[in-house]
Amino acid sequence: MKKINLLIMIAVLLSLCDSCKKSSSEGEQPDDALTLPPPPETWQEHWFEHKQVVKRIFYNDRIAVYFDDDVDTVATRWMFPFIDSVWTYTRSVYGDFGPSDTTNRLFAIFHTDKYGGGHPFMYYDDSHDNRNGIDIGSGADAWIKQTNWETNTIIHEISHVVEFISKNVVESPAFTVWGDSKWAEIFVYDVYKHLNRPKKLNDAFNDFSNGTDNFPRANTAWFRNWFYPIYTQHEEAKVLNGFFEKLAEAFPKKAHPVVGHEYERRMNLGEFVHFWSAAAGANLSTRARLAFGSDWLDDFAKAQAQFGSLKYNNEDPFFGKDLSAGAKVTVSKENDSGASAPEGSSKISDFDIQTKFFANGYTTGFWLQQQFGTAVSANTYLVSSANDAPDRDPTSWVLQGSKDGSNWTTLDTRKTEKFNYRNEFRVYTFDNANTFTHYRLNVTANAGSPDIQLGEWRLMQK
Template sequence: MKASIYVSCFVLFALLSSCKQQFVKPVDEVAEEESGNTLPAPPATWQENWFEHDQVVKRVFYNDRIAVYFDDDVDTVQTTWMFPFIDTVWSYTRSVYGDFGASDTTNRLFAIFHTGKYGGGHPFMYYDANRLYRNGIDIGSGADAWINQTNWETNTIIHEVAHVVEMAGKGVKNSPAHWSIWGDSKWAEIFVYDVYKNTHMTSKMNDAYTDFYNTTDNFPRANTAWFKHWFLPIYQQFNEATVLNAYFEALAAAFPKRPYPVIGQEYTRELNFGEFVHFWSAASGVNLSTRARLAFGPNDRNNASWLTQFTQAQADFGSLSYAAVDPFFGADLSQQATISVSVENVGGATGTEGSGKLNDFDIQTKFFANGFTSGFWIQQEVASPVIANAYLISSANDAPNRDPKSWILQGSHDGQQWTALDSRQGETFEARRSCKVYDFANTTAYRYYRLQISETLNSPDIQLAEWRIMRK
């Protein structure tokens, strides 16, 4: 029996040694004290002139990679942790995503910080004349900002760097997914997690995982778990930061662009959702439409079918090729199958929680039945015999005690005589709406597949969000 494959999993890494080095020097001594610098020193002061920002900020640290500026209210003694932290984050970012501009000067990250004003942050890019063609971040917070290395502070620094990556990378201005697809934070979450993981900030990584894993959003539909159901599984299963960078490489290679005044290029429009799935499929090397259906449902924010858009994207951007079958899910065999159960929901098969929800390609719906017994079964009948060698089960939205715990998967030619294909005991699900894929050995085509569930976690009732059979 092959081991189950977790669609979402989590691995812990070694603890980080402290970054609290004392880097602060008098402003006029920084250049002399920092060894190995080859670039010209950045200006000692900078007059802000954007949004509501109007401070004269002062340089407190720099090297060839970063330049840090504080306003007069930032504590310059208890904030020195930021210098090695930002240096580490930006150095790792460039190691993965490459250059951000054509010169060494533009590749320096300028980081501006405020205390007691300008809550929140924003990025700026080397395309911006108003920012003197520099890449950077500008963040403000409350009265005790930047002293305690809070998760909000470190997350926000990395979050704003994520926007520099998506809006200034690969020599092309703007992010065609930022507003139309993932909004302000969804890409930034997996970027934050990856930076912590690969710079060995384990405690911060664990906190970010817990926070992002349990976060849901209302786009493209209510209760969408972007980190749990989309970015994290893709990241874990397709070589981590490599797949994140590959998405931006694919965009820069194939998505429509035009020259940008003064420097570089810019994207001409935003992605639609089908194109988004297509470009991430290209980055991963496999067709991700099955997992996109499970994660997002069939429609985009405007209730249009992204599946239609996806087909068109495959035609429009045919230079982006990938395997037709996702190796972690296989070819779906349940789309046209007929579902039946030994105990139906009181509202009937087509009811709100009826058995029809078991293969509706939607982990936000569920099947629920009262009166579970060890003889309970769920059955799929296909139009003609098929060879299945994997299946997916998704937990429902609540009540973990109703999850299936132990079962046998069976196959049949006639619906009467059954052959055991796989068995599981003591299974648990990591979270609500959590998908698990189980592999099993089978080379025989069956017309009927039955999941004979002998035990729930601890309930007289049973529920599942989805049960699908696949062929890998």
């Protein structure tokens, strides 16, 4: 009995010692060997409204974490492996962010009940003592619950480090195009996927997919219509990194006193589409027209000429060759104000998912037709929802082709389709090797309204 009690006492003492070690708030470090000098134990903030003396709580060769005095040092321990894994993955994809291991260490500062929001800093800027890092503040109970806002914001701020010093070139040419958060959203999504955080991944997908912005035009669905499809169709993180590789390869640069090179200017939307096309290896202009409208097309043509060294396939394999540009459009029931009205049938294939066709009095015999001067072979088509009234959406339809406008061949049938968003487009593929001069979309059901509307219907061949 005495021997057993002694063993129990030793186990308890060892447990208490381990517990004391784990709850230490003074520069805790992991078991892996260090090769870099320890970062400073304290850091006096001297930027913006930040005036705190923050203390080093955790460090290794990859990251250094600092808290102000109001941050809970026990309930926040999840942050250390999380930040470490995010930064380690980031470097594995995008490479180094400085000339040495010292400059590549990420400094992460956190505040509780002050300095709402966050900002990044880069080693070439002496305002933050020439370090790469992030500085984030939140409310009274910050950093103890691993909320989506907390983890998203940590990754979000790291995304800015990537864009402003990637490939060791200073500045972000795309910042005025994608703003503060659009690049960050796909970066956040990719990190969660790599870290195998399915709940966070799903929450981020739903949140970002539902969001729209007013740039470059109103109701632009950046994540849903641009970044996520490009990410999934063009090798995920490879295409994200590829964009920065293409920038470093071809976008104009000038000398920088610390890093060596800095981008000369910000880019326009046409250049943005061109460089992303180069990263994807495919012409993304069809997707860009659907996502952003068409005001950038002249700049896109100029970018193709100016940056001709960037090569890619002329067609996007997801869409193929667009056929509808030259088609004559008719409908079985026209808009009350005529085909050329703001909601007339001319809007069916105007290459703009934010315009729409609307007709009063839907019946199951309703159809839309595209007629071509020369027979064409379509095996893909696009249908989009309109801007409002989901009960007017088509839900079931039959696509047919004809060589004479009288005899019809069924090519594709869809039933109980449901659009999840307004101005959402979907692409459907079917088997067809024949050519037809007429194509009809016979809408056999809608979502319940006595009226019918849709944003776009386009035929393609791939």
